[in-house]
Amino acid sequence: MLLLHINGSTIEKAETQREMKKAKTVVMGVKDRYSEWKSMVGVLYDWLANHNLVWPSLSCRWGPLLEQATYKNRHRLYLSEQTDGSVPNTLVVANVEVVKPRVAAAEHISQFNEESRSPFVKKYKTIIHPGEVNRIRELRQNSKIVATHTDSPEVFIWDLETQPNRQALLGAPTSRPDLVLTGHDDNAEYALAMCPTEPFVLSGGKDKYVVLWSIQDHIASLAAESGSNVKHSKSSQKATESPSVGPRGIFHGHTNTVEDVQFCPSSALEFCSVGDDSCLIFWDARVGSVPAAKVNKAHDGDIHCVDWNPHDINFILTGSADNTVKMFDRRKLNSEGVGSPVYKFEGHEAAILCVQWCPDKSSVFGSSAEDGFLNIWDHEKVGQTSGPHRASAPSGLFFRHAGHRDKVVDFHWNAFDPWTIVSVSDDCECTSGGGTLQVWRMIDLIYRPEKEVLAELDTYRTQILGSTP
Template sequence: MVRSLKNPKKAKRKNKGSKRGDGSSSSNSTPSMPAKVWQPGVDVLEEGEELQCDPSAYNSLHAFHIGWPCLSFDVVRDSLGLVRTEFPHTIYCVTGTQAHNAPNSIGVFKISNISGKRRELLPSKTSNADTDMDSDSSDSDDDDDVENDGPKAPVFQVRKVFHEGCVNRIRAMTQKPHICASWGDTGHVQIWDVSSHLNAMAESETKISKDATTISNQTPLVKFTGHKDEGYAIDWSPLVPGRLVSGDCKNCIHLWEPASDSTWNVGDKPFVGHTASVEDLQWSPTEPFVFASSSVDKTIAIWDTRTGKSPATAIKAHETDVNVISWNRLASCMLASGSDDGTFSIRDLRMLKEGDSVVAHFQYHKHPITSIEWSPHEASTLAVTSSDNQLTIWDLSLERDEEEEAEFKAKTQEEVHAPTNLPPQLLFVHQGQKDLKELHWHTQIPGMLISTAADGFNILMPSNIESNLPPNAAAS
């Protein structure tokens, strides 16, 4: 169980990125020293060395913050196109702050003019020297850096709504993106309508300072006080608009059913089956009455709301707390889970009755898994964040091909100082954020990931994350 952001102060950051085998390299002032791949947890920086971001590893990379650290956020579905592949991009998100000595807020933000460029998977020496990646690596306290970047700098707008207590987790409804639910450390779950803020930003291209201190007061649509402790687990149904589940640290799960556009009926009697804190919840992408939960008791449970308040089945999933789960919406038989010991597993739910449902298990990370999410565009791809300050992307369909690797090395005509002991499924490693907490894929922009950490947010589009979508598939 790893959650709290322990440093509530604004932190300065430095971008460090990496490609498969890690595109961040160590270098010093000696020109003849070749750059080598940096292995987190293995390599140690020598005196005079520093990590450098390899810009060719990204199609786009930007950093930003909204003032205070945010433990959780969600991407807000917009009307700008179902599949967008051309730069510049625009995104909308909601988040919540973790300020322990200042007023907390829900942040609704829009970032437009997100620039970047498609990069070749087989870079030439000329393209390797190309360092015009538009990456906003400005200090947290300085807005002028963004302004001085010229026309390529992203335009940031944010509006803040007062929130009682820290926001443990926040989720936007897919079917009605202006409706979001927040879990507070006060023990309350609240439903908010942020449509006025989204509409105001949609109509304006004017930059609003990232350090804006104005926090508006707004009454939530619903404030549920039935949980007996704070919590982190919450999820909207992808199939039934307005259906919600919320789980707390006292092992109780409550089901929310929409009664109207602005009211919900929340069951007084909770779903109980775990013996410790409920850490995460995920609705089935195909069954409207089925959801999954994970717990500090090391188990994953599957529930059917039609058959009572006890789980339909429960399994021991890991040797330590099961922090996060993700249900694959493109392959609904697959459920991913991440644990406190740094491992994550993939299960085939069709094999639960047979006892051994694990189809993949990875021990790459050495610190707790804090977030895990399947790609909305590739059924075999998922992304993971860990307390080891790494965001990793995995493609389960990959296997090592020595002939292909030799061919790649011959085409680049360069000596690649890359480790040979990495799992073949490891597609990308991103570094540079401190105390990573949560990531989300953008469902409408293939290949885009957004992550939050103690020192702010990153938007990244790795150059080797390809989709099966045609290059001109952008929707109007």
């Protein structure tokens, strides 16, 4: 103890050693958890492809279904590459083959190498992005058109079919966006959405604004160009030379950075937003630029993400730095815009980064977090205590994907391939600085109705239990 008071450098050294020991303990915990998960892959999953990424990806989104074959489907996939500056940041278009349900053998999906690239994921096109890609969103009416957020006030619109394929070499000029959306006064990094019913784009940023655009005219011109086989010039052009569109509306109500936005599934003029002010705000563009309803202190921390149920437009999910997911019912907000969540889901050990409703079942949703887990919940199961291990599990949680070794920064359900998910993690602390992309589908015995599953298992009783004397 006397030595610590005399020698300041010894104090610093001791602190460093404690931090290293703590980090080592965390890494060992992750390794043990991952090893246990990997040993169960053949039992828990109907399909899984593990793809090592050279660079971390901050966003991943499914594009269109390209081809259906006897045993597998081929899909487009969009993802980002966040580099260290030695090569440019890129927006990647890939083709992914997803094996159909009940086709892959358990032994096959279990035998993958974490440091290898999956043969089922193949890069199709590279676009050199002006800055790192923080968020990707596809246009529902034409999923070949996407919007991207970077560390700037602008939103970029890309036609990924007509964009030329580029080589990501140091010093290479950036690709030219098809359209630039202007209207923010400060950087807009993460909050981004595209409307499911109209070609509208929504964004939020550090300026505390929510900004709405219509890209109807631009979409029409792109369709005309594609029909006449007009190609983009491959010459060097800056992003600022792209055509630009100003906002249809700017909405004021947040008091801190807007972290996420989402359209109402049935309306292009109704939407919601969340931010670092811990507020959930509902907007209606038909009645002005002020909040239609506002839930103050919806969480006990910054709110990172929000999603609106496409099956029941009354339910909204929010995910926060307070490690919880909350579900709100917009019918239960009072005239002052105050409301309590229908339920608070507690099953993560770190900040929530992404929430999304399942397109195949209205009560199911997923949440990913900095703890490395991607949890699958069913709010209809909240309060159920029957079944093995149910009492000790967080209420509503029925599946936990533990295949990532660091924070799961993004995931996306596949609308064309039921119960199939793509997820990406930033594995810098566990690997040599890259990331991991996984395409996976849990075994259907987990989510199908219990009576139906038991009836099917009963037909295989002899095979499962072996012959009885």
